[in-house]
Amino acid sequence: MFFKNYNNFITIVECGSITRAAEILFLTQPSLSKYLKRLEQNLGVELFDHRASPLKLTYAGKRYYEYIKRIQAMDRQFSEELSGLRNNEVGEIRVGIAQWRGAIMLPTLIPAFHKHHPKWDIVLKEGRAVQVETALVQGEVDICLMNFPSHFPSQTIQETLWSEKCILVGNKQHPLVKKAISSIPIQKDGYRHVDITFLENEHFISLQPGQNMTVATDRLLAQQNIRPRKIWQTENMSTALNMVSNTMSFTIMPEMGAKTQFVPDNVEFFAIEHSEELLLFGVVYRKNFVLNKQIHTLINLTKSIYNKS
16 A cells, blocks of 8 residues: 555655646646545655645655655566566576585586576585485476486486596505505506505595495495495595595595695595496486576586586
């Protein structure tokens, strides 16, 4: 009831006269006077000093005028937002991603995306693979950027963006790492290649059971019949990397982890000999979900920025 026909009130304020306002609004002066009287009765206050000429707002009138102006501004803002939605100029993409991948990728990916679509938001769901997979199936996210697990729900589609090696990480102060650095040359792929059978008696940090990287690591170790001394488990690859940095232990991680600027200075990365274990990384979405141009932009940027193979 406060802002019905508020344009009438605004016109009276701007004209300082009911007679002049009625002419502009194509109303009769008596009908506009009745409108103002009903409005003041409804609000229970006088909005104008009716003895003044031109009309002047009372304190209550000034507050009501400010209120109406805010309403008009919100109306315009919402109208512009609806227009943007109709024209696909504004919106959001809900993305599921592992925490450590997000820490590596998002600081570069999101600003690059916003250069193309500045009015679109990226809403994140970060967590373990099983958490973001569940969020996808339940419709809580639109797409997941992730390593592919061995079994996908049948209602999803997976598009591979790249494949990457599993690489061994060790502390540069470890005697075996020192020996490898001094005796093994760097190959064309940028890594020293090592036989990891020595891990049988070494301290090893792994991810929690059920994580995609854990599945790949266990498969790789089983292929080489190795059972390292697992001293600790974590959900976060970044935590595992930092643990290697601070202990005489080893871990295995996706190759992208070696290419981030956040790598500790005292760790060394090795390619693993006699292993064809590759991690597939890509985008996953529901079969009934239509990818719009903004999502295609995000996917293409992900591939162009991070797929250097």
